[in-house]
Amino acid sequence: MKRILLGLALATFTMSTLPAKAGDIVDEWASVKAPPPPALKPVTVDPKTTALLVLDMIKPICNAERYPRCLGTVAVVKKLIGEARAKGMMVVYTSVPNVPVTTVLEELAAKPGEPFFQSGTDKFLKTDLEKMLRDKGVTTVISTGVAAQGAVISTASEASLRGFKVIVPIDTISGNFAYPEQYTVWHLANGPVISPNITVTKSDLMKF
Amino acid sequence: MRRSKFHVAAAVSVIALAAGFSPARAGDIVQEWANVKAPAALPLKPVTADAKTTALLLLDFVNPNCTNRPRCLAQMPAMKKLLAEARAAKLLIVYSTAGKTTAKDILPDVAPMSGDPVVHSSVDKFQGTDLAKILQDKGIKSVIVTGTAAHGAVLYTGSAAALRGMAVIVPVDGMSSEDLYYEQATAWLLAKGTGGIGPKVTLTRSDMIKF
Numbered sequence: 001m002k003r004i005l006l007g008l009a010l011a012t013f014t015m016s017t018l019p020a021k022a023g024d025i026v027d028e029w030a031s032v033k034a035p036p037p038p039a040l041k042p043v044t045v046d047p048k049t050t051a052l053l054v055l056d057m058i059k060p061i062c063n064a065e066r067y068p069r070c071l072g073t074v075a076v077v078k079k080l081i082g083e084a085r086a087k088g089m090m091v092v093y094t095s096v097p098n099v100p101v102t103t104v105l106e107e108l109a110a111k112p113g114e115p116f117f118q119s120g121t122d123k124f125l126k127t128d129l130e131k132m133l134r135d136k137g138v139t140t141v142i143s144t145g146v147a148a149q150g151a152v153i154s155t156a157s158e159a160s161l162r163g164f165k166v167i168v169p170i171d172t173i174s175g176n177f178a179y180p181e182q183y184t185v186w187h188l189a190n191g192p193v194i195s196p197n198i199t200v201t202k203s204d205l206m207k208f
Numbered sequence: 209m210r211r212s213k214f215h216v217a218a219a220v221s222v223i224a225l226a227a228g229f230s231p232a233r234a235g236d237i238v239q240e241w242a243n244v245k246a247p248a249a250l251p252l253k254p255v256t257a258d259a260k261t262t263a264l265l266l267l268d269f270v271n272p273n274c275t276n277r278p279r280c281l282a283q284m285p286a287m288k289k290l291l292a293e294a295r296a297a298k299l300l301i302v303y304s305t306a307g308k309t310t311a312k313d314i315l316p317d318v319a320p321m322s323g324d325p326v327v328h329s330s331v332d333k334f335q336g337t338d339l340a341k342i343l344q345d346k347g348i349k350s351v352i353v354t355g356t357a358a359h360g361a362v363l364y365t366g367s368a369a370a371l372r373g374m375a376v377i378v379p380v381d382g383m384s385s386e387d388l389y390y391e392q393a394t395a396w397l398l399a400k401g402t403g404g405i406g407p408k409v410t411l412t413r414s415d416m417i418k419f
Contacts, residue, residue, distance in 0.1 A: 023282070024381040024413060025358075025391040029249035032388045037241040072233040096403065120371050121403035150402030154367065161335060171236045178244045180400075181237045183393035192360035193330045202236060 034182060038189030042205045043167050047087035050167075051138045052080060054110075055094050055123065055145025055152055058103040062146050062174075069174035069181065070146045076171050076203050077144050078107050087208050090115070090136060094123045094151065121147075121154035130162055140165040142206075144172035149180035156188055160197035169203045246392060250399050254416045255377050262377075262419075263300040263348045264291065267333060267355025267365060270305055270313040279384035279391070280356040284317040286381050287354060290414040291318050297419035300346050302326075304333045304361065332364040340372060350375040352417065354382030359390040366398050370408035379414040 025032075056062070057077060062070035084091050093101055093116045101116045110116060117127045124130050133141070141164050143156040152173045156166045168188050175181035189200040233240070269287065274280040294301060303314060303326040311326045320326060327337035334340050343351070351374055353366045362383040370376045378398055385391045398409045 023279075025383075025388060025395055026249050026252055026380050026411075026413075028388055029246070029392060032246060032392045034241065034244060034389050035387065037238045040238060069233045121367070121401070121405065122371060125368075125371060147402045149397055149400075150405075153397075154403070157364065158332075161330060161332060170238060174233070177247075178233075178237065178240055179246055180393075180397065182241060182244045183389075183397070185237050186389075187359060187393070192357050202238075 035186065035190075038186065038200050040170065040202050040205055041199050042207070043199055043201045044207045045089075045142070045167070046140070047084070047089040047208060049137055050140040050142060051090040051092050051133055051136070052084040052142045053092050053094065053123075053144060053155065054081065054104070054108060055143065055155060056096060056147070056150075057093075057105055057108050057145050058095050058099055059105060060099060060103060061096075062105055067146050067174055067176050069177070073144070073146070073172050073174050074105060074107060076169070080142070080144065080169070080172065080203060080206075081108060083208050085111075089208075090138065092117070092129070092132075094118065094145070094155075096120065121150040122158050123151065123155045124158045124162065133164070138164070140167065142167045142169065144169060146174050147180070148173040148175040148184040153184045153187060156198060157191070157194045160194040164197065166198045167206070168198060168200050169206060170200060171202050247396060250395060250411055252380065252412050252416060253410055254418070255410055255412045256418045257297075257299070257350060257352065257377065259297040259299050259419050261347055261349040262352060263302055263343055263346070263350075264294040264352045265302050265304070265333070265354065265365065266291065266314075266318055267304045267353065267361035268306045268309075268357075269303075269315050269318050269355060270309040271315065273306060273309070274315055274356050274384075277356055277384050277386050279386070283381055283384055284315065286379075286414045288317040290352075290354070290379070290382065290417065293417075293419060294352075295321075299419070300343075300348060302339065302342060304329065304339075304355070304365075306330055306361065331360040332368050333361060334365065334368045334372070343374070348374070350377060352377040352379065354379060356384045357390070358383035358385040358394040363394045363397060366409065367401060367405050370398075370401065370405040371403065374408065376409045377412060377417065378409060379412050379417060381413050
């Protein structure tokens with residue numbers, strides 16, 4: 001009897017001193033540290049087999065209130081669009097459902113005939129994007145746009161899972177603040193399954 | 209030198225403020241890397257799941273995906289309990305495997321019963337599987353997403369379920385990565401997800417789910 005009581009007391013003691021759960025992330029939130037940044041790699045783009053994706057660079061999203069960091073990417077994306085068009089590369093635009101191509105920022109506006117797709121964050125979902133890219137012989141996509149943690153992470157990941165090579169210039173993508181942008185960059189460079197097809201770079205490390 | 213850098217930085221931030229778009233970017237994210245701060249911790253909410261229209265997804269709790277992650281193994285008791293409660297409430301239970309694994313590699317604590325659907329895919333379990341059809345045929349409107357890796361199967365399948373219109377319940381003690389940073393970002397990306405994902409997601413803990 002004594003032994004049982006002692007056992008019970010010990011068990012109770014052990015239970016009360018052990019953490020109630022095996023450490024979930026909300027408990028440990030404050031102790032989280034970011035790993036080092038990924039190395040940015042130089043890239044040579046083949047204009048014949050590469051498409052430039054301009055993801056959701058539309059006025060209702062890329063603005064000072066919602067995505068202030070987006071404004072700092074516009075000039076870089078504009079330069080890439082110029083270089084892509086000069087080399088005869090395909091430039092593809094996207095927006096979210098029910099928001100037309102005319103809402104793309106004026107300085108980045110689509111030219112007549114350039115493909116345009118509307119979807120949520122994953123631009124392959126319920127669209128012909130994959131078929132259109134394959135029909136044109138595209139094997140690599142350059143993912144630029146906003147939100148980093150939305151359209152960019154989702155569409156770049158899906159492109160990789162569907163067998164495309166993906167180039168992500170970090171100075172062309174933006175989150176609503178630095179943290180989601182940082183994680184997106186880390187994830188695209190290191191994330192499970194998707195990262196082997198993805199090259200994280202910067203616009204001035206890209207040659208056409 | 210230090211001083212002039214400071215002055216330049218101060219001038220830039222004044223200009224940024226004046227232009228009305230602080231916090232804009234100061235260089236690129238790799239230059240900013242060391243100064244990036246995580247947002248505040250997210251609240252966990254109690255959930256009452258409707259047994260008829262909710263499915264429990266157990267993603268890639270297999271050897272080696274789970275056995276290689278100490279945080280996954282540490283979650284097994286909580287997942288075993290959640291699974292038992294879900295079975296008692298007659299929820300649809302759906303498993304997934306990845307890579308070279310099959311249903312035989314699912315850990316004994318959360319092993320499937322005959323008749324439980326098992327889908328096989330990489331990180332997005334809707335891709336190349338009939339998961340959407342399995343859920344639709346049973347009238348499922350909500351999924352409880354558990355598994356490993358948090359930043360793999362849970363992030364992608366949870367997001368994909370939300371984009372397909374389902375409510376997504378994520379117990380944070382049922383998703384694991386090898387590094388806290390990835391788990392934290394997964395919780396944040398799901399709860400605050402753009403494109404309609406965030407409003408569909410409820411972050412909770414397994415002992416806060418009632419059936």
